[in-house]
Amino acid sequence: MDYVVAVLVGLGLAEVATLITTLYLHRVLSHKAIRLHPALTILLRLGTWMLTSISPREWVAVHRKHHNFSDVEGDPHSPYIEGYWKIMLANVYYYRREANNDNTLEKYAADLPYDRLDRVLFRRGTLGFSLTGLILVVLMGLGPGLVALLTLAVVYLVLNAAINGAGHTFGYKSFKNDATNLRLLALITFGEGLHNNHHARPASPKLSAFRGEFDPAWPVIRLLVALRLAEVIGKVNEGWEDHRRRIPSTTASPASISAED
Ligand SMILES: [Zn+2]
Ligand SMILES: [Zn+2]
Numbered sequence: 001m002d003y004v005v006a007v008l009v010g011l012g013l014a015e016v017a018t019l020i021t022t023l024y025l026h027r028v029l030s031h032k033a034i035r036l037h038p039a040l041t042i043l044l045r046l047g048t049w050m051l052t053s054i055s056p057r058e059w060v061a062v063h064r065k066h067h068n069f070s071d072v073e074g075d076p077h078s079p080y081i082e083g084y085w086k087i088m089l090a091n092v093y094y095y096r097r098e099a100n101n102d103n104t105l106e107k108y109a110a111d112l113p114y115d116r117l118d119r120v121l122f123r124r125g126t127l128g129f130s131l132t133g134l135i136l137v138v139l140m141g142l143g144p145g146l147v148a149l150l151t152l153a154v155v156y157l158v159l160n161a162a163i164n165g166a167g168h169t170f171g172y173k174s175f176k177n178d179a180t181n182l183r184l185l186a187l188i189t190f191g192e193g194l195h196n197n198h199h200a201r202p203a204s205p206k207l208s209a210f211r212g213e214f215d216p217a218w219p220v221i222r223l224l225v226a227l228r229l230a231e232v233i234g235k236v237n238e239g240w241e242d243h244r245r246r247i248p249s250t251t252a253s254p255a256s257i258s259a260e261d
Pocket of ligand 2: 063
């Protein structure tokens with residue numbers, strides 16, 4: 001029973017980490033579609049550090065480069081270039097490879113220099129994740145605590161790989177770009193599965209565009225706005241139709257890219 005609870009705790013934490021990723025790392029920092037209250041920013045920085053061990057400066061740089069070179073030479077993690085299974089199974093390797101490139105950080109995240117808090121604490125990502133492990137072990141016991149931590153890590157990595165791999169391979173397209181929409185993936189990644197929409201309008205604070213699509217992060221953002229903890233900057237609904245190009249096939253395959261224009 002302890003281990004069932006441990007897996008559930010790990011799943012819950014992975015979802016929290018995924019929400020922090022889409023809200024803070026992606027919509028706030030990378031695309032500046034939303035602005036946050038400073039108190040919430042600190043909380044999300046702490047959450048990023050403890051649940052993902054990611055450096056926001058690195059994540060933003062790699063992600064912006066991905067937008068700049070989507071599915072062409074230079075894309076840090078393209079299933080078209082590397083192969084679908086390599087991204088699905090080793091996304092974190094491709095991420096680290098690019099995150100270790102100082103030129104990428106300087107070019108794509110010049111607006112996000114490390115501050116004092118980064119230097120003394122948040123740049124030590126392993127420490128944050130270890131601290132989470134320690135807390136889980138103290139609260140749940142050694143075995144269940146480690147199972148919860150492992151579940152968090154595996155599920156978080158798999159969901160991110162799925163966005164970069166499956167989200168550029170399978171699903172439907174409403175817009176003419178190489179990313180795809182997967183409604184089911186969107187439900188468990190707080191909207192990130194609507195990746196074709198996102199590549200069409202990266203600065204949109206909401207990732208759902210048309211009827212039948214749901215971005216679970218959007219009600220959360222609306223709540224934060226109502227609480228005056230967030231401010232939406234990007235245009236929410238205007239603009240989708242301008243970009244719309246219905247792609248007839250329901251499944252995108254790598255061979256279909258640039259077949260017609
Ligand atoms: Zn993408
Ligand atoms: Zn993006």
